[in-house]
Amino acid sequence: METQHTFSLIYARKPGILIRVALVLERRGYTIESMNTSPYDSNPDFWEMMLTTEGDPAKLEQVTRQLAKLIDVFAVQVLREVYC
Amino acid sequence: MESAKNGAQVLIEILEQLGVEYIFGYSGGAALPLFDALYHSSIKLILTRHEQGATHMADGYARVTGKPGVVLVTSGPGATNTITGMMTAQMDSVPMIVLTGQTITSLLGLDAFQEADIFGMTMSVVKHNYLIKNTADISRITREAFHIATSGRPGPVLIDLPKDVTSAPFNGSLTDQIDLPAFQLPARPNPESIQSLADLINQSHKPILLVGHGALLSGAAPEVRALAELIQAPVTNTLLGKGGFPETHPLSLGMLGMYGTVYANKALLECDLILSIGCRWDDRINGNPKKFCPQAKKLHIDIDPAEIGKIVVPDAYAIGDAKQVLQELLPLVHPLDTEKWLERVQELKRLYPLQYRPFNGNIPEGSASLRAQHVIDVLYQLTNGNAIITTDVGQHQMWAAQYFKTDQPDTWLSSGGAGTMGFGFPAAIGAQLARPDQQVIAIVGDGGFQMTLCELSTAALHKLPLKILVIDNKYLGMVRQWQEFFLDGRYSGTDLEGNPDFCMLAQAYGVKAFRITKEEELEQTLAEALAYQSGPCLIHAEVVKEDNVFPMIPAGQSIHEMITESPTVPLQMPEGST
Numbered sequence: 169m170e171t172q173h174t175f176s177l178i179y180a181r182k183p184g185i186l187i188r189v190a191l192v193l194e195r196r197g198y199t200i201e202s203m204n205t206s207p208y209d210s211n212p213d214f215w216e217m218m219l220t221t222e223g224d225p226a227k228l229e230q231v232t233r234q235l236a237k238l239i240d241v242f243a244v245q246v247l248r249e250v251y252c
Numbered sequence: 253m254e255s256a257k258n259g260a261q262v263l264i265e266i267l268e269q270l271g272v273e274y275i276f277g278y279s280g281g282a283a284l285p286l287f288d289a290l291y292h293s294s295i296k297l298i299l300t301r302h303e304q305g306a307t308h309m310a311d312g313y314a315r316v317t318g319k320p321g322v323v324l325v326t327s328g329p330g331a332t333n334t335i336t337g338m339m340t341a342q343m344d345s346v347p348m349i350v351l352t353g354q355t356i357t358s359l360l361g362l363d364a365f366q367e368a369d370i371f372g373m374t375m376s377v378v379k380h381n382y383l384i385k386n387t388a389d390i391s392r393i394t395r396e397a398f399h400i401a402t403s404g405r406p407g408p409v410l411i412d413l414p415k416d417v418t419s420a421p422f423n424g425s426l427t428d429q430i431d432l433p434a435f436q437l438p439a440r441p442n443p444e445s446i447q448s449l450a451d452l453i454n455q456s457h458k459p460i461l462l463v464g465h466g467a468l469l470s471g472a473a474p475e476v477r478a479l480a481e482l483i484q485a486p487v488t489n490t491l492l493g494k495g496g497f498p499e500t501h502p503l504s505l506g507m508l509g510m511y512g513t514v515y516a517n518k519a520l521l522e523c524d525l526i527l528s529i530g531c532r533w534d535d536r537i538n539g540n541p542k543k544f545c546p547q548a549k550k551l552h553i554d555i556d557p558a559e560i561g562k563i564v565v566p567d568a569y570a571i572g573d574a575k576q577v578l579q580e581l582l583p584l585v586h587p588l589d590t591e592k593w594l595e596r597v598q599e600l601k602r603l604y605p606l607q608y609r610p611f612n613g614n615i616p617e618g619s620a621s622l623r624a625q626h627v628i629d630v631l632y633q634l635t636n637g638n639a640i641i642t643t644d645v646g647q648h649q650m651w652a653a654q655y656f657k658t659d660q661p662d663t664w665l666s667s668g669g670a671g672t673m674g675f676g677f678p679a680a681i682g683a684q685l686a687r688p689d690q691q692v693i694a695i696v697g698d699g700g701f702q703m704t705l706c707e708l709s710t711a712a713l714h715k716l717p718l719k720i721l722v723i724d725n726k727y728l729g730m731v732r733q734w735q736e737f738f739l740d741g742r743y744s745g746t747d748l749e750g751n752p753d754f755c756m757l758a759q760a761y762g763v764k765a766f767r768i769t770k771e772e773e774l775e776q777t778l779a780e781a782l783a784y785q786s787g788p789c790l791i792h793a794e795v796v797k798e799d800n801v802f803p804m805i806p807a808g809q810s811i812h813e814m815i816t817e818s819p820t821v822p823l824q825m826p827e828g829s830t
Contacts, residue, residue: 180434233558242434
């Protein structure tokens with residue numbers, strides 16, 4: 169069953185970051201439903217990306233860890249998991 | 253501050269500061285300023301004959317030294333030709349810097365001559381990459397690239413350099429430091445997680461240590477040995493873990509997995525604990541992760557948090573540098589009573605030895621009279637195992653892994669994760685440049701060697717005393733083996749009949765060549781070749797066409813399904829990966 173997941177990524181706004189995030193998700197079968205970026209209030213070095221995706225919940229931990237591994241990603245949080 | 257230097261000169265100056273000895277490269281229009289800056293540099297340029305060769309040379313250099321190998325190529329096809337080499341380095345966690353020329357910034361995205369979006373193209377085969385658009389960023393980005401390539405789990409980093417960026421005057425600061433606010437180095441291993449490893453180890457009666465490439469990358473071989481000897485545990489290693497623990501040590505089980513020893517694989521079925529030290533439990537090792545050692549506690553040490561739970565969910569784990577974790581683990585474990593376990597392991601070794609039968613004169617009708625295993629075994633005896641070995645991928649690689657035992661770290665260089673044909677010979681060139689006084693031997697297949705053999709020019713030019721042992725069975729042997737077992741012998745696309753005379757080919761490049769076709773010639777010819785030091789030499793060993801690597805666990809199957817001799821009936825094609 170596919171599940172809807174909402175991620176919050178805190179990241180440094182460096183070239184290629186959107187593609188890098190999309191590649192991690194695409195390779196593991198996660199489709200991006202919405203993406204929103206904005207300056208991160210707590211730290212001027214970073215921006216925040218809110219991502220809603222749909223994918224296999226069994227791969228959620230691996231997807232999260234691979235996103236966190238990106239050089240320009242500071243932190244990843246899974247905010248919401250909705251079964252659909 | 254205005255500098256008299258241009259971007260390319262500054263880049264080369266920083267590479268000099270960072271201790272770069274060699275650049276492996278191939279020139280071209282968009283890279284002209286970079287090659288021009290190299291002209292008066294102390295860095296030695298190794299001009300290759302193909303960009304792929306440059307990447308594998310840099311890879312071989314990096315694997316023996318631990319320092320990043322540096323590649324410099326031009327834009328477009330020059331850049332795309334490095335992709336296989338970067339993917340090879342990425343899969344095996346090898347530090348590498350790839351510098352690519354690029355068209356001028358104003359033409360980016362306009363399909364300019366020799367323009368390739370190498371930045372976009374390579375994102376999934378590198379640890380990180382850059383496209384520099386301002387000359388002032390060169391200093392900072394070059395330092396960042398080296399930092400990223402070498403810290404934590406190593407990997408390749410690409411920097412794409414438009415020609416106007418490298419030719420413009422540099423007006424930045426040479427001492428610009430790195431600016432990577434989101435990049436976090438692995439923290440100190442958590443003491444509680446190390447204690448949890450120790451608690452399980454201390455309860456074990458039948459432990460096994462599993463040594464992977466991570467143990468070598470962190471220089472943990474002494475700690476691995478100390479742990480094995482303290483708790484009296486047998487040790488098995490992955491293909492890339494060869495050298496992390498001496499394979500001639502009484503506690504060694506040699507390589508495990510698809511073509512590993514029967515005794516290593518059978519011991520895995522009986523152990524009660526398996527501690528992976530920098531191994532990522534990949535599909536060559538576990539066969540089928542759902543059936544992999546269900547009876548054993550699985551412990552995992554890895555520097556990359558994304559490896560924890562990726563394939564195997566561990567009972568305990570520690571995230572960190574293997575050497576550091578083991579140093580902190582050692583005082584927490586005590587000697588275990590494994591006497592019965594070690595007796596059982598010895599029994600497995602006696603019952604299922606790793607062996608092949610030389611022909612000893614009994615040559616089958618119409619067959620070549622030499623077996624590849626025999627050639628590699630004699631090479632091992634003649635060198636006393638004292639050599640840096642590089643390989644391609646396939647049957648010769650597995651036979652080399654089985655019969656050329658590795659005792660020292662960083663002396664076994666093989667493309668493990670990527671399985672790249674054509675890796676072995678250029679990697680040997682990089683290794684020989686890094687270790688001019690050591691014996692370097694590329695053991696390659698006839699298929700793989702033909703993919704990068706143009707580097708015979710490079711080896712000959714620099715008079716590198718490396719040896720190229722071509723195991724020629726005129727087949728893509730490993731694929732043929734699968735077709736024999738699983739596809740009723742339909743040898744589709746695997747017959748390499750029509751191979752060149754490799755000796756004549758070598759001679760055309762001015763490379764000394766030896767030929768071996770019979771067992772009787774084996775020892776003497778190999779000894780002559782090993783003694784030849786005036787430059788590279790090639791040994792063409794013509795071996796049996798249809799020979800198989802045993803033992804073998806078909807892909808996706810468990811250790812129970814191990815094959816130890818040629819099946820008499822066709823087997824079902826395995827569902828696991830290739």
